[in-house]
Amino acid sequence: MSSLLEVTGLCKDYRMGAETVQVLKGIDLAISSGTTTALVGASGAGKSTLLHILGALDRPSSGRVTYKGQDLFARSDRELADFRSSTIGFVFQFHHLLPEFTALENVMMPALIARKERRQAEQQARAILGDVGLEHRLLHRPGELSGGEQQRVAIARALILEPELLLADEPTGNLDAKTSEAIYELLVKIQKQTGISMVIVTHNERIAARMERVVRLLDGLILPCTTEEV
Numbered sequence: 001m002s003s004l005l006e007v008t009g010l011c012k013d014y015r016m017g018a019e020t021v022q023v024l025k026g027i028d029l030a031i032s033s034g035t036t037t038a039l040v041g042a043s044g045a046g047k048s049t050l051l052h053i054l055g056a057l058d059r060p061s062s063g064r065v066t067y068k069g070q071d072l073f074a075r076s077d078r079e080l081a082d083f084r085s086s087t088i089g090f091v092f093q094f095h096h097l098l099p100e101f102t103a104l105e106n107v108m109m110p111a112l113i114a115r116k117e118r119r120q121a122e123q124q125a126r127a128i129l130g131d132v133g134l135e136h137r138l139l140h141r142p143g144e145l146s147g148g149e150q151q152r153v154a155i156a157r158a159l160i161l162e163p164e165l166l167l168a169d170e171p172t173g174n175l176d177a178k179t180s181e182a183i184y185e186l187l188v189k190i191q192k193q194t195g196i197s198m199v200i201v202t203h204n205e206r207i208a209a210r211m212e213r214v215v216r217l218l219d220g221l222i223l224p225c226t227t228e229e230v
């Protein structure tokens, strides 16, 4: 299996006045194409920080990240923004849907921003909303949807540009256990159908165990009990 992402000696520090907080302390990690990875660890371990760097939302303080063999952070901010929108789908705990737009419009939005033709964007959005089981909720606004439905819309929105990599940060953090299970089942189904690569931050060990690989972070480092690549 070829490596999609390779992380070597990754460190991230934050300056807090006179103090420097070391959040990531030398991460080495390879993520293969078409695999699912759970990123677990205690609160404050650095999971979100690592996920944000994998998704080129933030730059490392030192170390290297390559995507398909190319140095990610040798690119300008503009190039990174293009890379993100063409390659990566993001799902966050709080879905950040636009409240005044319908489910359909929210899902179409990234395609319209990417200057896709409106009719084609709508067709694709309808199809993806169908895939996530929301064909009967197309015209509902986020406030008229349940938490689980809102997160399905957010997943559909993350997928509309057909990203190669889906990064999710506690995507079911504010949902009940049953709804969370259903969302993860959906993510696993999407992965099998599309072959997309997924990295998901979760606190839920049961859910983590459903991923092909579990990477454990402790205090800015990867624990050796992390499961190896298959």
Ligand SMILES: Nc1ncnc2c1ncn2[C@@H]1O[C@H](COP(=O)(O)OP(=O)(O)OP(=O)(O)O)[C@@H](O)[C@H]1O
Residues within 6 Å of the ligand: 014, 015, 016, 021, 023, 041, 042, 043, 044, 045, 046, 047, 048, 049, 050
């Ligand atoms: N912008 C920032 N400035 C300063 N410190 C930060 C910043 N972002 C994160 N940190 C610190 O880095 C550490 C790791 O944060 P991060 O959000 O990556 O942890 P996490 O493992 O995702 O935690 P949680 O499970 O609680 O979301 C925390 O101690 C946090 O306070």
